[in-house]
Amino acid sequence: MPYLLRTVPDPEPLDCRILTAALELFVDRGYHNVSVHDIQKRAGVSIGSIYNHFGGKEGVARALYDHLLMELDELIDIVEQEVGGLRAQCNAMIRRLFGFTETHRYMIAFVFDAKHTEFLSESVPINRTRPFVRLLGKITAAIKAGELKPIAPVVAYTLIFGSCVRLVNLRLDGLIDDPLMAYFDELTDTVWAGLATAD
Amino acid sequence: MPYLLRTVPDPEPLDCRILTAALELFVDRGYHNVSVHDIQKRAGVSIGSIYNHFGGKEGVARALYDHLLMELDELIDIVEQEVGGLRAQCNAMIRRLFGFTETHRYMIAFVFDAKHTEFLSESVPINRTRPFVRLLGKITAAIKAGELKPIAPVVAYTLIFGSCVRLVNLRLDGLIDDPLMAYFDELTDTVWAGLATAD
DNA sequence: GTCTATATCCAGATAGAC
DNA sequence: GTCTATCTGGATATAGAC
Numbered sequence: 001m002p003y004l005l006r007t008v009p010d011p012e013p014l015d016c017r018i019l020t021a022a023l024e025l026f027v028d029r030g031y032h033n034v035s036v037h038d039i040q041k042r043a044g045v046s047i048g049s050i051y052n053h054f055g056g057k058e059g060v061a062r063a064l065y066d067h068l069l070m071e072l073d074e075l076i077d078i079v080e081q082e083v084g085g086l087r088a089q090c091n092a093m094i095r096r097l098f099g100f101t102e103t104h105r106y107m108i109a110f111v112f113d114a115k116h117t118e119f120l121s122e123s124v125p126i127n128r129t130r131p132f133v134r135l136l137g138k139i140t141a142a143i144k145a146g147e148l149k150p151i152a153p154v155v156a157y158t159l160i161f162g163s164c165v166r167l168v169n170l171r172l173d174g175l176i177d178d179p180l181m182a183y184f185d186e187l188t189d190t191v192w193a194g195l196a197t198a199d
Numbered sequence: 200m201p202y203l204l205r206t207v208p209d210p211e212p213l214d215c216r217i218l219t220a221a222l223e224l225f226v227d228r229g230y231h232n233v234s235v236h237d238i239q240k241r242a243g244v245s246i247g248s249i250y251n252h253f254g255g256k257e258g259v260a261r262a263l264y265d266h267l268l269m270e271l272d273e274l275i276d277i278v279e280q281e282v283g284g285l286r287a288q289c290n291a292m293i294r295r296l297f298g299f300t301e302t303h304r305y306m307i308a309f310v311f312d313a314k315h316t317e318f319l320s321e322s323v324p325i326n327r328t329r330p331f332v333r334l335l336g337k338i339t340a341a342i343k344a345g346e347l348k349p350i351a352p353v354v355a356y357t358l359i360f361g362s363c364v365r366l367v368n369l370r371l372d373g374l375i376d377d378p379l380m381a382y383f384d385e386l387t388d389t390v391w392a393g394l395a396t397a398d
Numbered sequence: 399g400t401c402t403a404t405a406t407c408c409a410g411a412t413a414g415a416c
Numbered sequence: 417g418t419c420t421a422t423c424t425g426g427a428t429a430t431a432g433a434c
Contacts, residue, residue, distance in 0.1 A: 014418090030317030032231035035409055046419045047411085053417095056410070115314060118229035125372040151385045154375060158365040159358075159389060166361025167353070173324040176353060186350045190358060194393030213400090234427060245401045250429070252399095405430075412423075 015053045017043045019067075022060045027109045031061060031119040062120055068111050072131040086142035091188050093135075094164050098180035101168050109172050112165055135161065148195050160191055214252045216242045218266075221259045226308045230260060230318040261319055267310050271330040285341035290387050292334075293363050297379035300367050308371050311364055334360065347394050359390055 012020075021043035025034040036057050040047045054060045079092045101108050116123050126132060139160070140153040148156055164187060170176045211219075220242035224233040235256050239246045253259045278291045300307045315322050325331060338359070339352040347355055363386060369375045 030314065033317065036411085037409080048419055049417075051411070113314075115229065115312075118232065125374065127369060127372065127374050149389070151389060152382055154366070154369065155382050155385050155389070158362045158369070159386070162362040162365030163357045164361075166357040166364070170326060170353065170357070173326060175324065175326050183351055183354050186354045187358070190348070190350060190354065190393040192393075194389040194391075235429085236427080246429085247401055248399075255428070399434105401432100401434075403431085403433100405428105407426105407428080409426090410424090413421090414419100415421100416417105416419075 014043075014045055014049060018045060018050055018053060018060060019064055022057075023064055023106050023110055026061065026064075026114070027106045031057075031114070058119065058121065061116075062123075064110060065116060065120060065123070068107055069129050069131060071107075072111065073134070076131055076134055086138060086147050087192055089138070090135075090160050094161075094188060095181075095184060097164065097168065098184060101171055102179050102181075105172065108168060112168055113172055146197060149197050151195075156195060159195065163187065163191065213242075213244055213248060217244060217249055217252060217259060218263055221256075222263055222305050222309055225260065225263075225313070226305045230256075230313070257318065257320065261322075263309060264315060264319060264322070267306055268328050268330060270306075271310065272333070275330055275333055285337060285346050286391055288337070289334075289359055293360075293387060294380075294383060296363065296367065297383060300370055301378050301380075304371065307367060311367055312371055345396060348396050350394075355394060358394065362386065362390065 018039065022034070022039045025038055025042060029038075034057075036047060036050055039057070039060065040050060043050075050056070050060065054063055075093070075096060079089050079096070083089055083092055097108070111126070116126060136153060136157050139148070139156050142148050143150055143153055143156065167176070167180055167183065167187065171180050217238065221233070221238045224237055224241060233256075235246060235249055238256070238259065239249055242249075249255070249259065253262055274292070274295060278288050278295070282288055282291055296307070310325070315325060335352060335356050338347070338355050341347050342349055342352055342355065366375070366379055366382065366386065370379050
C-alpha cells in the first residue's frame with residue numbers, strides 16, 4: 001500500500017494495548033470486577049494473546065505494578081540529580097506527583113489507590129517497595145543530619161507524604177475540583193513549618 | 200439443664216456471629232477473595248441464614264459498613280461533648296483512633312483500609328460520608344473563626360487526618376512495631392505547629 | 399427461621415486450528 | 417504468535433424439607 005494512503009498511524013504494539021486497556025479497567029472498576037474477556041475486548045486482541053504475553057489476569061496486573069514502581073523509583077533518581085537537600089527534593093517529588101495526578105490519572109490511581117496485596121499473590125505492602133523505603137531512608141538520614149526536627153522518621157514520612165497522598169486520593173475521587181498544584185504552596189509550607197528544627 | 204452445669208456462655212446472636220466472621224475474613228483476605236461459604240463456615244451457620252438476614256455477601260458488607268460509620272459518627276458526638284476547640288477535639292479523635300487501632304484492629308481496617316466503592320454498589324467514597332464531611336466542616340469553621348492559619352480547609356484536613364490515617368495504615372500493614380500512641384505527641388505537636396495562626 | 403442439596407452462571411484457563 | 421471454541425471449577429443464589 002502506498003505510504004501516503006496509510007492514514008492510520010502504526011498500531012501500538014499488542015502488549016502495550018493490553019496493558020493500557022487493563023490499567024484503565026482496573027482503575028475504573030477495580031481489579032476483581034474486571035474479567036480477562038473485558039480486557040480482551042477493550043484492547044482489541046484475543047484472549048489467547050493475553051495468556052501468551054502475561055500468563056493471565058494477575059500477570060497483567062503484576063507487569064503494570066512492576067513497571068510503575070520502577071518508574072517511580074527512577075523519578076527519585078531524577079529528582080536527586082536535580083536538587084539537593086531533603087526539603088527541596090521532597091517538594092520536587094510532590095510537585096511531580098501532583099502534576100502526574102492531572103496528566104497520568106490512571107497510573108497514579110493504580111499505584112496509590114489500589115490494594116495490591118488483594119490481587120497480587122505474595123506481593124509486599126506498597127510501603128515496603130523500593131521507592132517508598134528509599135524515601136523513608138532519606139528522611140531518616142536528614143533527621144540524623146539535623147536537617148529536620150528530631151522526631152521518629154516514620155512520623156515525618158507520614159506527615160510529608162501521607163498528607164499529599166491523601167490529597168491525591170481526594171482529587172482522584174472527585175472531591176477536589178481544582179488541580180492539586182493550587183494547593184502545593186500551602187501544603188508544603190505548612191508541613192515544613194512544623195518539621196523545621198527549633199533553632 | 201441445671202444452671203451450674205451451663206459452663207458455656209450464651210451463644211452470640213446469629214447475625215452478630217455472621218458479621219464478626221465476615222469482618223475478619225474481609226479484612227484478612229479482601230472482600231472479593233471471600234465466598235459466602237467461607238463466611239458460613241467461620242460463623243458456624245448455614246448459607247440460608249446469611250441470605251435470610253442480609254440477602255447475600257454484599258448485604259453483609261453493607262451492614263458492617265453502615266454500622267461502623269454510624270459508630271464513627273457517634274464518636275465525634277462524644278468528643279464534642281468532652282472537649283472544646285478544634286485542636287483538642289481533633290487530638291481526642293486521633294487518640295481514640297490510635298487506641299482502636301490496637302484494640303479493634305478489624306473494625307479500623309475495614310473502615311480505613313478498604314476500597315468500599317469496589318464492592319458496595321452505589322456507595323459514595325468514604326470521604327463523602329457523614330463523619331468525614333463533618334470533620335471537614337469543623338475545620339472549615341475553625342479556619343473562618345481564626346483558630347487556624349487561613350489555608351484551604353481541605354489542606355488542613357489532609358494534614359491533620361491524612362497523616363494519622365497513613366500511620367494507621369502502616370501499623371495495620373505491620374510496618375510499625377510499636378502501638379501508635381508512642382507517636383501521638385510528636386505527630387500532633389508537629390501538625391499543629393504548622394497550622395497555628397501566625398500571631 | 400434454619401438447614402441441606404441443588405441449580406445456574408460466569409470467570410479463568412486451555413486446546414488446537416491457522 | 418494469534419485466534420476461536422471449549423472446558424472446568426467455583427461462586428452466588430434458590431428450593432424445599434424441617
